[in-house]
Amino acid sequence: MQVAPFHSSEARRAKLVIEGVSKWFTPSRSSKVQALDNVSLTVAEGEFICLLGPSGCGKSTLLDIIAGLTRPDAGQVLADGKVVDGPGRQRLVMFQESALFPWLDAFGNVMFGLKLRPDLTNKERREIANEYLELVGLTKFKHAQAHQLSGGMKQRVALARALAPDPQVLLMDEPFAALDALTRDQLYEDIQRIWMESRKTIVFVTHNVREAVCLGDRIVLMSPSPGRIAQIFDIPLPRPRDINSPELAAYASRIASALKGTMKGAASE
Numbered sequence: 001m002q003v004a005p006f007h008s009s010e011a012r013r014a015k016l017v018i019e020g021v022s023k024w025f026t027p028s029r030s031s032k033v034q035a036l037d038n039v040s041l042t043v044a045e046g047e048f049i050c051l052l053g054p055s056g057c058g059k060s061t062l063l064d065i066i067a068g069l070t071r072p073d074a075g076q077v078l079a080d081g082k083v084v085d086g087p088g089r090q091r092l093v094m095f096q097e098s099a100l101f102p103w104l105d106a107f108g109n110v111m112f113g114l115k116l117r118p119d120l121t122n123k124e125r126r127e128i129a130n131e132y133l134e135l136v137g138l139t140k141f142k143h144a145q146a147h148q149l150s151g152g153m154k155q156r157v158a159l160a161r162a163l164a165p166d167p168q169v170l171l172m173d174e175p176f177a178a179l180d181a182l183t184r185d186q187l188y189e190d191i192q193r194i195w196m197e198s199r200k201t202i203v204f205v206t207h208n209v210r211e212a213v214c215l216g217d218r219i220v221l222m223s224p225s226p227g228r229i230a231q232i233f234d235i236p237l238p239r240p241r242d243i244n245s246p247e248l249a250a251y252a253s254r255i256a257s258a259l260k261g262t263m264k265g266a267a268s269e
């Protein structure tokens with residue numbers, strides 16, 4: 001099955017509106033770092049957005065602000081038209097390290113995520129946990145403890161744990177960065193399949209250009225010092241996308257040049 005890409009020109013409902021967001025950190029009494037400067041971006045419902053940029057350009061800070069884990073010093077984020085003023089179950093985050101609870105097995109970890117759904121009965125939660133473990137291909141490992149799972153399997157459990165409460169927005173902070181290339185390639189296939197089935201709104205942070213082109217409808221390229229949006233690229237390639245295809249490589253090389261430009265610009269400032 002090939003799925004047409006989402007085009008930013010299509011009239012779709014805005015899921016997230018980021019308006020003039022700035023953020024400063026004060027690591028010591030004498031120093032102040034501006035992590036984000038006046039960042040504005042609209043993410044449509046069901047869109048897959050990749051935030052791409054060199055280290056320190058504010059990708060994670062922006063993701064944390066969208067999640068409601070960090071407050072901006074200026075500007076605001078609206079989710080479904082409402083100002084984000086804290087974390088909520090409609091916007092869940094998945095990090096680079098899976099942070100599974102080591103005392104729980106895979107099933108227990110997914111069930112833990114479902115504590116966010118007090119509206120469900122325990123029987124319903126168990127059914128949903130099984131369903132999501134199946135979706136990520138881990139039914140056979142449902143009773144494995146975290147230490148018995150490979151890095152890729154742990155991230156699959158973390159993905160099932162984040163998806164099971166059925167958030168509208170999934171925020172992913174370099175979720176595959178610590179994995180080997182083969183495992184990552186498999187996960188690119190899986191995340192595309194899951195996204196095509198669920199059409200969640202996804203904001204995915206990465207500094208890997210090919211990964212961004214493989215996954216995103218749009219790539220938001222950020223530049224550092226202070227973190228700003230440098231350029232936005234539409235990726236009109238049909239899905240599912242093969243990370244090793246020549247079409248994808250052509251996009252990646254164009255975006256990689258732009259990325260290099262943002263690094264040079266920062267170095268010369």
Ligand SMILES: Nc1ncnc2c1ncn2[C@@H]1O[C@H](COP(=O)(O)OP(=O)(O)OP(=O)(O)O)[C@@H](O)[C@H]1O
Binds near residue numbers: 027054060061062207
């Ligand atoms: N809690 C904090 N205290 C002080 N400075 C911070 C804090 N969090 C982030 N920063 C600074 O803000 C800037 C943006 O950091 P951020 O982690 O958002 O960038 P990033 O693009 O996600 O980087 P990376 O790709 O390395 O994770 C950096 O200069 C960083 O040092």
